[in-house]
Amino acid sequence: xxxxxxxxxxxxxxxxxxxxxxxxxxxxxxxxxxxxxxxxxxxxxxxxxxxxxxxxxxxxxxxxxxxxxxxxxxxxxxxxxxxxxxxxxxxxxxxxxxxxxxxxxxxxxxxxxxxxxxxxxxxxxxxxxxxxxxxxxxxxxxxxxxxxxxxxxxxxxxxxxxxxxxxxxxxxxxxxxxxxxxxxxxxxxxxxxxxxxxxxxxxxxxxxxxxxxxxxxxxxxxxxxxxxxxxxxxxxxxxxxxxxxxxxxxxxxxxxxxxxxxxxxxxxxxxxxxxxxxxxxxxxxxxxxxxxxxxxxxxxxxxxxxxxxxxxxxxxxxxxxxxxxxxxxxxxxxxxxxxxxxxxxxxxxxxxxxxxxxxxxxxxxxxxxxxxxxxxxxxxxxxxxxxxxxxxxxxxxxxxxxxxxxxxxxxxxxxxxxxxxxxxxxxxxxxxxxxxxxxxxxxxxxxxxxxxxxxxxxxxxxxxxxxxxxxxxxxxxxxxxxxxxxxxxxxxxxxxxxxxxxxxxxxxxxxxxxxxxxxxxxxxxxxxxxxxxxxxxxxxxxxxxxxxxxxxxxxxxxxxxxxxxxxxxxxxxxxxxxxxxxxxxxxxxxxxxxxxxxxxxxxxxxxxxxxxxxxxxxxxxxxxxxxxxxxxxxxxxxxxxxxxxxxxxxxxxxxxxxxxxxxxxxxxxxxxxxxxxxxxxxxxxxxxxxxxxxxxxxxxxxxxxxxxxxxxxxxxxxxxxxxxxxxxxxxxxxxxxxxxxxxxxxxxxxxxxxxxxxxxxxxxxxxxxxxxxxxxxxxxxxxxxxxxxxxxxxxxxxxxxxxxxxxxxxxxxxxxxxxxxxxxxxxxxxxxxxxxxxxxxxxxxxxxxxxxxxxxxx
Numbered sequence: 001x002x003x004x005x006x007x008x009x010x011x012x013x014x015x016x017x018x019x020x021x022x023x024x025x026x027x028x029x030x031x032x033x034x035x036x037x038x039x040x041x042x043x044x045x046x047x048x049x050x051x052x053x054x055x056x057x058x059x060x061x062x063x064x065x066x067x068x069x070x071x072x073x074x075x076x077x078x079x080x081x082x083x084x085x086x087x088x089x090x091x092x093x094x095x096x097x098x099x100x101x102x103x104x105x106x107x108x109x110x111x112x113x114x115x116x117x118x119x120x121x122x123x124x125x126x127x128x129x130x131x132x133x134x135x136x137x138x139x140x141x142x143x144x145x146x147x148x149x150x151x152x153x154x155x156x157x158x159x160x161x162x163x164x165x166x167x168x169x170x171x172x173x174x175x176x177x178x179x180x181x182x183x184x185x186x187x188x189x190x191x192x193x194x195x196x197x198x199x200x201x202x203x204x205x206x207x208x209x210x211x212x213x214x215x216x217x218x219x220x221x222x223x224x225x226x227x228x229x230x231x232x233x234x235x236x237x238x239x240x241x242x243x244x245x246x247x248x249x250x251x252x253x254x255x256x257x258x259x260x261x262x263x264x265x266x267x268x269x270x271x272x273x274x275x276x277x278x279x280x281x282x283x284x285x286x287x288x289x290x291x292x293x294x295x296x297x298x299x300x301x302x303x304x305x306x307x308x309x310x311x312x313x314x315x316x317x318x319x320x321x322x323x324x325x326x327x328x329x330x331x332x333x334x335x336x337x338x339x340x341x342x343x344x345x346x347x348x349x350x351x352x353x354x355x356x357x358x359x360x361x362x363x364x365x366x367x368x369x370x371x372x373x374x375x376x377x378x379x380x381x382x383x384x385x386x387x388x389x390x391x392x393x394x395x396x397x398x399x400x401x402x403x404x405x406x407x408x409x410x411x412x413x414x415x416x417x418x419x420x421x422x423x424x425x426x427x428x429x430x431x432x433x434x435x436x437x438x439x440x441x442x443x444x445x446x447x448x449x450x451x452x453x454x455x456x457x458x459x460x461x462x463x464x465x466x467x468x469x470x471x472x473x474x475x476x477x478x479x480x481x482x483x484x485x486x487x488x489x490x491x492x493x494x495x496x497x498x499x500x501x502x503x504x505x506x507x508x509x510x511x512x513x514x515x516x517x518x519x520x521x522x523x524x525x526x527x528x529x530x531x532x533x534x535x536x537x538x539x540x541x542x543x544x545x546x547x548x549x550x551x552x553x554x555x556x557x558x559x560x561x562x563x564x565x566x567x568x569x570x571x572x573x574x575x576x577x578x579x580x581x582x583x584x585x586x587x588x589x590x591x592x593x594x595x596x597x598x599x600x601x602x603x604x605x606x607x608x609x610x611x612x613x614x615x616x617x618x619x620x621x622x623x624x625x626x627x628x629x630x631x632x633x634x635x636x637x638x639x640x641x642x643x644x645x646x647x648x649x650x651x652x653x654x655x656x657x658x659x660x661x662x663x664x665x666x667x668x669x670x671x672x673x674x675x676x677x678x679x680x681x682x683x684x685x686x687x688x689x690x691x692x693x694x695x696x697x698x699x700x701x702x703x704x705x706x707x708x709x710x711x712x713x714x715x716x717x718x719x720x721x722x723x724x725x726x727x728x729x730x731x732x733x734x735x736x737x738x739x740x741x742x743x744x745x746x747x748x749x750x751x752x753x754x755x756x757x758x759x760x761x762x763x764x765x766x767x768x769x770x771x772x773x774x775x776x777x778x779x780x781x782x783x784x785x786x787x788x789x790x791x792x793x794x795x796x797x798x799x800x801x802x803x804x805x806x807x808x809x810x811x812x813x814x815x816x817x818x819x820x821x822x823x824x825x826x827x828x829x830x831x832x833x834x835x836x837x838x839x840x841x842x843x844x845x846x847x848x849x850x851x852x853x854x855x856x857x858x
Contacts, residue, residue: 008064008190016059027340029185030060044632045551047566049179053155056182057131063124070118075194076226078112084188087168088128094121103167105370105391105410127184134162146448147395151180164395167406170367176570177636181337198225198248200294203282205420207482215264215300221255221282223248231286233257237278266321267299267422268383269360271679275299275383299380299422305484313507316532317621318425326679327622328657329361331536334368337631344374349644350629351378352840358657361385363624366431367393370414379423386423390472392430399463407467411475419480427476427485429468434488440498489535505531512536526609527667530616537609538626538637540573541602542595547641551633557591568635586768586858593857599648600800606649610656611663614677617714648815662738664762672725674718674738678709686757687741688717694734695797697820731764761817772855788843793823798853806848
């Protein structure tokens with residue numbers, strides 16, 4: 001009984017037609033291989049993106065040579081497997097054509113029996129240009145399909161948008177935050193395997209019924225047998241094992257084994273409990289000898305999307321193990337334009353950042369790719385729920401039979417690949433297409449329909465329904481039972497009428513609210529434009545100066561320079577940031593000040609949105625801002641830039657997503673309301689203390705009262721007319737500080753001896769109208785001491801205190817306000833380098849600590 005495996009390495013590559021072969025890295029891409037060989041400049045620097053568009057017009061080929069021993073010839077099964085080929089690829093083995101691949105998102109396996117020889121074997125792959133492959137499809141179709149994010153002009157294709165024809169990561173064609181790099185190459189592992197016995201190809205632990213008393217499961221073990229075989233199937237997990245006799249026939253088949261675990265350790269998301277995991281091991285045994293083995297790690301939980309009619313419409317929330325979850329998180333995009341450059345450490349940094357920011361959900365957005373295994377494994381381990389889109393976004397797609405068959409195979413492959421991950425709680429068909437096309441509302445949507453005849457409109461909608469209302473839900477139902485499918489985000493409900501489309505904020509479905517930003521609505525609209533589940537909304541900022549200087553020189557530091565415009569993919573982005581800045585913030589004195597102010601501006605807008613959404617629960621039960629991360633250094637909606645550096649937004653999110661928050665609302669201008677919002681599963685007794693200060697720090701008035709926050713609730717815990725609260729004070733001259741102290745009011749104890757659960761400043765005027773003096777900020781407890789924490793204090797109100805250090809890392813808080821007489825202790829956490837398991841952030845003493853505030857930038 002033999003099993004042999006070779007990972008294919010030592011590749012070389014070249015442009016087809018050229019003579020010289022160059023060393024290649026696999027997994028990798030043509031772009032990164034060209035860069036490593038010094039054939040192109042750094043793609044992200046300056047305007048280099050514009051100069052590298054020639055790469056996708058060429059065909060490229062890769063080859064490697066493997067030497068096989070005679071033993072390979074005697075094996076019953078020999079297979080060549082590619083986990084990912086990008087995208088149109090012809091594979092040759094010893095110059096015999098064995099495979100034509102046409103989907104980046106699928107794995108490909110080829111039977112090699114009779115094609116390999118003892119000794120030298122050559123494997124060669126020709127990657128055909130997606131441009132030359134798909135331009136004829138556009139011409140044959142006779143009309144363009146909507147694809148507004150396809151940056152065809154930058155690629156030299158003018159109006160010829162071809163991204164919809166290839167099953168390739170849509171963002172590779174450009175987006176309003178990402179560059180146009182149409183990659184090709186062997187982007188996942190390539191392996192040659194051989195065996196002469198049955199092999200377990202897949203192990204799926206289907207969760208039939210799970211609760212705290214019992215988990216009833218089915219192990220579905222897919223086995224490929226070269227000939228008839230009989231023996232034993234054994235499955236083990238958590239100290240238990242289950243067995244059954246197994247009789248195999250030649251070919252692929254599935255064995256089922258029922259499993260029961262009493263008193264299971266349940267998997268919980270961040271904030272609700274531990275993300276407990278079980279590793280299941282399946283073995284084929286013959287006379288006590290293991291013939292084949294496979295393992296699957298999963299968490300035992302019950303998850304469902306709850307949509308129940310109520311007085312205000314229909315609910316939209318996730319229930320985990322019987323507990324309603326208020327979803328707190330962000331939309332995730334690919335971490336790099338060149339996927340294979342993302343290390344495990346970079347993934348861990350993102351997932352740990354989400355958890356540090358008190359998130360419990362990430363949405364894998366439909367314009368990227370089905371993420372790497374490590375991403376989902378880390379979400380499992382850290383307890384992050386994943387809303388998983390299929391890879392379709394902001395476009396209409398072909399409906400020919402070949403395309404639909406390709407989509408069907410892609411869906412089945414990826415659902416099966418990811419279904420053991422407990423983090424996945426929803427499969428969603430696409431991003432924004434239902435509302436963009438708006439089939440049942442003639443004059444709504446993005447204006448796509450009016451460009452087509454009635455006949456073409458019928459054709460396009462028929463293709464849409466075939467993909468998103470039939471193929472994809474069938475793939476989920478057949479391969480991932482128990483997990484809900486949602487056809488499009490946003491969507492109200494699949495009705496076949498005008499109440500299907502989420503073109504307005506109504507009392508059902510999920511919402512993408514872009515009135516702030518795209519429609520130039522004020523931040524204050526976040527307080528009133530609230531739906532049942534806010535799955536997208538956002539506001540841009542630039543990266544910090546250190547990140548900007550990774551792609552620009554000093555001479556480029558101007559808002560309208562070629563480099564700044566090249567790294568701003570939203571056409572009106574820079575102007576919008578400036579217009580909103582004029583509305584809310586003081587004028588920055590220079591470009592560096594503009595970068596800082598853009599951070600403060602972005603953070604303030606999203607803070608207002610998150611607090612409004614959380615105040616509105618249980619009507620609103622989810623808030624996922626756009627976006628978590630970046631795929632290159634760019635001005636964008638991200639809270640964490642390409643290098644993993646936290647913007648002001650990330651720190652603000654961290655405060656706004658805490659388990660218990662206070663939120664001060666004075667939207668109507670007449671009343672000040674203080675909300676207490678708690679995600680705790682039990683009631684909380686506390687004391688609310690309110691202090692009105694003038695901006696010099698003097699205490700003007702104080703209120704205190706005991707409060708009880710009910711479990712998983714939002715409620716007004718204090719209200720007062722604004723005029724009575726201010727008592728004639730100029731709004732720009734005062735601020736309100738609200739604190740929530742642990743425990744009810746205890747007369748014999750001062751507030752300083754009790755834990756402060758939450759503290760919130762509230763200003764009664766825009767930052768641009770509040771006079772600021774230059775603060776003197778003093779630091780104690782870190783200089784020369786080697787300590788990881790330090791204390792800051794200021795002589796006057798210091799707004800937006802910004803800390804930086806020489807090392808890459810985060811602070812326990814940043815971009816905060818300091819009031820005279822109220823020192824603040826901050827800890828520095830070093831970003832842990834390297835890959836593998838371990839902490840993502842390690843307490844350390846910062847060096848080169850620099851402290852600035854808003855006054856330094858105006």
